[in-house]
Amino acid sequence: MDLEERLSLIKRNAEEVVTEGELRALLETNERPRAYWGFECSG
Secondary structure: OOHHHHHHHHHOOOOOOOOHHHHHHHHHHOOOOOOOOOOOOOO
16 A cells, blocks of 8 residues: 555544644654544533
């Protein structure tokens, strides 16, 4: 899978990304990056 496909998959359901440049740099330097998935369950 090339870089553009990986970027597309990561961003497709994301509400926000810090910056696309930072995400691109991370994917270029790290084969298997980790992410934080957070949510607020307020009623």
